[in-house]
Amino acid sequence: MDRREEQFKKMTETPVQKLIVILAIPTIISMLITSIYNMVDTAFVGVLGTSASGAVGVVFGFMAILQAIGFMFGQGSGSILSRRLGKKDYEGANMIASTGFFCAFLSGILIMILGLVFIRPLVFLLGSTRTIAPYARTYITYILAAAPAVLASFVLNNMLRYEGKASLGMIGMLAGSILNMAGDPILMFGFGMGIAGAGLSTAISQYISFFILLSMFLRGKTQSRLSLKKASASPSVIFDICATGFPSLIRQALASVATMILNKEAGIYGDAAVSAMSIVSRVCMFVFSFALGIGQGFQPICAFNYGASRYSRVRKAFFYTMVYAEGLLLLVSLAVIFRAGSIVGIFRNDPEVIRIGTRALILYCASLIFMPFGTVTEMMLQSTGHRFQASVTSSLRSGLIFIPLLIILARLRGLAGIQEAQPLSYVLSAVPSCIMLIWFLRRLPKEDGS
Numbered sequence: 001m002d003r004r005e006e007q008f009k010k011m012t013e014t015p016v017q018k019l020i021v022i023l024a025i026p027t028i029i030s031m032l033i034t035s036i037y038n039m040v041d042t043a044f045v046g047v048l049g050t051s052a053s054g055a056v057g058v059v060f061g062f063m064a065i066l067q068a069i070g071f072m073f074g075q076g077s078g079s080i081l082s083r084r085l086g087k088k089d090y091e092g093a094n095m096i097a098s099t100g101f102f103c104a105f106l107s108g109i110l111i112m113i114l115g116l117v118f119i120r121p122l123v124f125l126l127g128s129t130r131t132i133a134p135y136a137r138t139y140i141t142y143i144l145a146a147a148p149a150v151l152a153s154f155v156l157n158n159m160l161r162y163e164g165k166a167s168l169g170m171i172g173m174l175a176g177s178i179l180n181m182a183g184d185p186i187l188m189f190g191f192g193m194g195i196a197g198a199g200l201s202t203a204i205s206q207y208i209s210f211f212i213l214l215s216m217f218l219r220g221k222t223q224s225r226l227s228l229k230k231a232s233a234s235p236s237v238i239f240d241i242c243a244t245g246f247p248s249l250i251r252q253a254l255a256s257v258a259t260m261i262l263n264k265e266a267g268i269y270g271d272a273a274v275s276a277m278s279i280v281s282r283v284c285m286f287v288f289s290f291a292l293g294i295g296q297g298f299q300p301i302c303a304f305n306y307g308a309s310r311y312s313r314v315r316k317a318f319f320y321t322m323v324y325a326e327g328l329l330l331l332v333s334l335a336v337i338f339r340a341g342s343i344v345g346i347f348r349n350d351p352e353v354i355r356i357g358t359r360a361l362i363l364y365c366a367s368l369i370f371m372p373f374g375t376v377t378e379m380m381l382q383s384t385g386h387r388f389q390a391s392v393t394s395s396l397r398s399g400l401i402f403i404p405l406l407i408i409l410a411r412l413r414g415l416a417g418i419q420e421a422q423p424l425s426y427v428l429s430a431v432p433s434c435i436m437l438i439w440f441l442r443r444l445p446k447e448d449g450s
Contacts, residue, residue, distance in 0.1 A: 004090065004223055011086070011164050011304040016317045020324065024297025026170035027161060031289035031296075033177045043347045044184045045198055048135075050271045052195050053348050054128075054263075055135035057278025061126045061259035062140060066111070066147060068252030070154025073104040076245025077155060078162030079303050079383050081224055085163065086307025090223065097159055097217075097224035098231035100241050104155040108148030115144040127263025131271060135195050142199030149210035156213035162300045163223050168216045176209025247382045247390035254399025261403060265410045265418050272350060273415060276357035279347045284364045287332050291325035291372045295379050303383040311445045318380055325372035333365040340365070360419040367423035374433035381440060393436045397429040 011019070045056050077100025084093040115122060123136040143150075153172070160169035180201050187197030217226045232238070242249075259281070266273040298321040305313040336343060344357035374397045381390035402425035409417030409424075 004085075004088075007164060007223060008085070008088065008308075011301065012308050012310055012313070016301065016313055017320045019301055020294065020297050020317060020320055022297075023161070023164060023166050023300060024294045024324070026166040027296045028290060028293030030157075030166075030170045030173040031293045032286065033174050034289075036177070036181070036286065040181050040184065044188055045195055048188075048194055050275050050348065050350055050353065051129075051131045052135045053353075054132045054271045054274040054278065055139055055195065056198075057259075057274055057281070058123065058126045058128050058132060058136045058263055059140045059143060060278065060281070061256050061263065062122070063143060063150075064252055064256035064259060066108075066143075066150050067154065068249050068256060069107055069111070070104060070151040071158070071248035071252055072242060072245035073100045073107070073151070074155040074158030074245065075248040075382060076100065076241040076243070078158040079244050079299075079385065080240065081159055082162035082300050082303035082383070083307030083385065085223055086304040093224045094227070094230045095232055095237070096241065098226050098228070099237055100155050100159070101152060101226055102228065102231045103238060103241070104151040105148050108151035111151075112144050112147040115147070116141070119144070125260070127260045127267060127274070129267050129271060129274070132274070138194075138196050139199045142196070142203040146203040146206040149206045153206065153210045153213055156210070156217065159224065160213070160216060160222065161296060162303060164300050164304065165216075165222060166297065166300075168221055169213065172209050172213035172216070175212050176205040179208055180205035243387050244382065244385065246387060247378060247394035250391055250399075251378075251394040251397070254395065254403070258399050258402050258406065261406060262418065265406060266415075269356075269415050269418075270352075272352040273356055273418075275348055275350070276344065276353045276355075277360060277418070279344055279353070280357050280360045280364055282347075283336065283343060283361060284368065287336055287365060288329065288368055288371060290332050291329040291368075292375065294321055294325045294328065295372065295376045297321075298376065299379050299383045302380050306384045309445075310448050312448055314380070314384070315441070315444060318376065321376050322372060325376065326369060329372060330369055333368050337362050337365045356415065356419070359416075363419055363423040367426040370426045370430045373437075374429050377433045377437045377440075381436065384440075386440065389436050389439065393433055396432045401425045401429050 045052050077096050081093045081096045084096060119137060119141065123133050123140060126136065128136045157169040157173060160166065183201030183205060184198055187193050187201050191197060193200065216222055217224070262277055263274055266277045298317055301317045302314050340361040341354055341358040344354050344361060374393065378390050378393045378397065381393060402422055405425050406418065406421040409421045413420065
């Protein structure tokens, strides 16, 4: 049995509950390490002062934009690639993989050039105050320099996940994140570079991670192959990739817009409020990484088996994923809620930051149990090629509910409203997700191969 047949058998015959765990563990580890890096970076920069800490939160909004584009190409090409592999269309999978990779890398070069040219207005657009702007400008310069590697790495990692090779993706992501955490104190304090050291450490680690991930494809560790000759310039192919990945773009783009609005609203109450909400966002991303990692372990199973017409496995995988994600998220959320004040204090030992952040963190964690339902539903719709439905679900969950709530509650309840908007949006977004789930399950064939 050759490597491709062996992988096909693994994806279509291994018991679903076991396969979810096998594919989710490397993804969870990768996401946790990345989240830990984000929090460590915030903690190191926090030593430089509240304005510097706020700058990390501001630039985090731009990094969400890079994620949005990277996930669009990565999830789009990965979903199509996995369904092609499920149909044993290996040449088609090579074409999709190559096209997605080169589109992302070229997009990163374009973003880098435009961002460096318009860097001054960019940092204010992202929500900088006048005191935060100098730090944000320094930090974002290095993030822009790493943009091609960031976007391409998202594509490579997603394609590895969708092939069912999440452990290979984990190696690349872990190497970059660990080097980043080691590089921060060395460059920031050892070389006296301050926030520039944090930015340089991020840029270097992103390129190292990129080359490690790329080597997996070049050394024949994957089912699909990357080649400029196999990449397609056909508008229909590029559109198919972008349209399939569009829900990810919407999700990340709206999250970025929401972060910018959140920074501007919080900025009214000073740098401490911006810093506190930034810290809370990082901590909650860490908590939700447990559930999100399980969901990302579900995606290749869903796409691969849908392509292979194993519909019963798609249905079973969804329900197992929900049980695992909700159970794990509940345990982690409770642990954070009981230590909320101490956790915020780790990142910035400022009484005002701790006061604002503690209440927000408790509210956020209490509402996170509503998140997996919408997230996994959206992942299933996207992985099976239901692009419009996935886009609608993603839009409502990621920003179209939160952004109006944030603006309204900030006017009605001030800082308290800012703290309450995101948790309330998590609860309300469960309703449209439920509607989309019922729609999909009613249309999913009852019999395999039909």
